[in-house]
Amino acid sequence: MTVLIECVPNFSEGRRMDVVEAIAEAIRKTPGVNLLDHSSDADHNRSVMTFVGSPEGVEEAAFTAIREAARLIDMEQHRGEHPRLGATDVVPFIPVRSASLEECVEIARRLGRRVGEELEIPVYPYEAAATRPDRVNLADVRRGQYERLRDTIQSDPERAPDFGPARVGSAGGTIIGARPFLIAYNVYLANADVEVAKKIAKAMRQSGGGFQHVKAMGLEVEGMPQVSMNLTDFTRTPIYRVQEAIRREAQRYGATIRFAELVGMIPQQALVDAARWYLQLDRMSDDQILENRLMALEDNEE
């Protein structure tokens, strides 16, 4: 099975399209990488790029994109509504297929070291790649933004980066890390009102005593009660387990599931896992899926 890793870097430029295009092109021209999507927001003055590829490919593409952003973006000139620490603000690596979170942590730290040494940008690993508890959360690392980092990095030992120099240039600082794939997923209820959706959401979410890796809230959408969720690690808390728990809770209130929807993308693995569970295919191996056999062959040809 082909290893596939996703990277979703955020850059502090959403207005000068020639700059955005130069960064996108740095990603596109890296072998073993495909740029799936990129979008820019002028008010935020920020762009998000989504690309996938081999471990080596995504690491190299992220490096060249960070180098382009450092060359073309001056944080002293940057203004925008969205908080940011540097020209390349945040770079998460995400396992999609046949890759572990640990491999993504290794990529994030290796890239962080290289960015620190070769580009002289201070780098802060976050989420699963963090080396300190106070650097796990992105908002904590970014607090005070570029301007506070610039003013305190040399004097405050607490701001010393994990990689790179304890000083900022025009590219500011960069936050690089690893996290699981996030599935955004909503369940619409029938024979219920929004209060039932809110009760079910509370029962599902981690903070309410429910499932690990589930964020949930109840609301009304298109006139229907909806349980709106983020599953932040589908390999540990799978979509089918949450859905069947919602079904049972709804039943308690005389309600049912009308339908469910995915917002954005989902890795094939999450759907295969659901089919395997519902169909009780306990003995199924991944290479029984014809397309997987084909991918394995194509890999061997390279």
Added chain:
Amino acid sequence: MTVLIECVPNFSEGRRMDVVEAIAEAIRKTPGVNLLDHSSDADHNRSVMTFVGSPEGVEEAAFTAIREAARLIDMEQHRGEHPRLGATDVVPFIPVRSASLEECVEIARRLGRRVGEELEIPVYPYEAAATRPDRVNLADVRRGQYERLRDTIQSDPERAPDFGPARVGSAGGTIIGARPFLIAYNVYLANADVEVAKKIAKAMRQSGGGFQHVKAMGLEVEGMPQVSMNLTDFTRTPIYRVQEAIRREAQRYGATIRFAELVGMIPQQALVDAARWYLQLDRMSDDQILENRLMALEDNEE
């Protein structure tokens, strides 16, 4: 989404490995095609090759393989336990992804015409590609095998081929057609005996009044009652519908489904269809699957 068609030709050679390899190589070297598997049986003196690819690719690969087989196999010399009509005995085209059975029928008939005209082999389209009811079934077309065809093709108007000359050379005749992907799939029961498995199998199979496109029998495997099935068109009679019907029938006898198993390969689409149905993802589009987005991009690059 990348169109993917499977082709599983059977050749009348299972002993001379240099011949088998020459045919396999003809398939391998065709652009846009991947040879997934090939196996030879010495008693049957027959080889089966499984390859997948684009519509143009599989059509071309099948033609070059048939030409190689015609060049290297003399049906006057061929002896084997398995019935056969020619050097290339039977060539089914099977839609795997983003392709219809109708497209495979077109490929089969276009290939049949070319094989008839360029290689002067009499060709009989079968299954969905058949032009006459008495040529739908493979066993009907092959009745009497190569020897009877050789002796009667010129005198019996009923044996006139759809394509190619009404005479055989050393390559005999070839049967080319189109059929849906076949899923071989078994359900093991708990709290039941083999009699319950047999009753359920009868209720499921088309010939017993059950589902279209389902062949089923009840037997005992590894000491467990098993409903053994072939689903001959999963796009019309999907695996999840059959499985849930088995669950209900089993319940009638106080039995349950212990687990299910797939024998051989399954197209990704069949598992995605199951996940979509069980998770009630009525609005999901195929391009929400990350890997599909990636495949579409890679196609555009070609």
